[in-house]
Amino acid sequence: MPTYQYSAMNRTGNEVTDTIEAETEQEAQALIKAKDLYVTRIVEKGRKTEKKKKKDDKKAEAPRRRPGARRKSPFSFGRVSSKKLCTFTRQLSTLQDAGLPILRSLRILEGQAKGGVLKNCLIGVIEDIESGNTLSEALAKQPRAFDNLYVNMVRAGEAGGALEVILQRLAEFKERAQSLKRKVQGAMIYPCVVILVATCIVGFIMYSIIPKFKVIFADFGTKLPAMTESLIWASDQVVNYWYLIPAIPFSVFLLVKIIYKNKTGAFILDWLFLRIPLIGTIIEKSVVARTARTLGTLIASGVPILEALLIARDTSGNAVFVRAFTNIYTAIREGESIARPLKEARICDDIVVNMVDVGEETGALDTMLYKVADVYDEEVAVLVDGLVKLLEPMMVVILGLIVGYIVIALFVPLIQLLNELS
16 A cells, blocks of 8 residues: 655644555545645655656756747746736636646646746746646746745645635635726826826926016016015926926835835834825725635635634735734634634724624634625725715815915016006
8 A cells, every 4th residue: 555745734733744554645635634634745655756766867868848838938027917817817717617637727828828927937837747746836936926825725725626616716816806906096097197297287387487487576676475485486496406306206115115124114104004094994994805805715725724824914915914913823823713812903893803703603714704805895995986086176176276376476476566567
């Protein structure tokens, strides 16, 4: 009877390495799961050394490319966009539902992909699978395309023999996240364009129009009102230091990036952002929705709760939530439930804590987390829509005040000159 060597995680999150005898690999996985362990890697004893020998033989030979293989693009930088990854996941899920082998599905998708980061990553995944690696191991070697969430869910699907179901959940998860992102981006396009155009118009007036009025006032030698003097001073600053207009926002952006490199600085900035009226609420609810959906998807896929918490923590993107999830992780390792440390963290409303508590009691934690994510996604969409509607009249009022100030500051001295001349 073959002997299988495996690595697994127990309920406390500790890694267990052992051997087991079984007729097939599927039977070995079933026996390991019966021990209440989560399999992370399994290989038949003897095959490992044989595989290593084959790899050594391959290194000695000249490298050969598989027939019809495509070369990687030499110019591919950055990461795969969430939109492309969302499309790829849905297509892979559809091909797996149709019953195609995983290798053939990947080759089809690699063949239709355009040159770039995703195509290069797919070529690398195909080569690794052909070398004997599992799909999750191959995906883990391509961090530019597949994050920890993606890799762990695929690994759970391989261990449970339900890869097509896991891919479907992944596709739904990515599509929901992409849909919310598109809503927020679409809502912010109009105010951003208006602010940019208004800035350009006011800048043109300050740079080109007001200096001409300054010459006229200087020729007449009249005493100018305080409003006009302050406007001319502002125009002089724009003319003399125009290069600071793009440099200041760029410097602020760079400073924020540098502060985020430090854990304490990132925590302080994120804490301040969460305290901004309305914007802080949008940030908080969007992070809660994202982490709840991530955690629910991982738990439903069979990933251990401790590992799922770490992945959800890393996908939160907010230092305040990262610290809170770390405390929750520590409390669960010590035997606590999720609800109590979640309530103490104060990162979400009481209704979320109560829903999580009920989910733990009824054994439907993943379902409750999905409901929390759905509710919060809807609230974020409503809040963003409300913010945009609030910005529109605010921008009109602010632009009206700026234009009114310029007009009054320029025409008051002109009226004084006309009165003196008359």
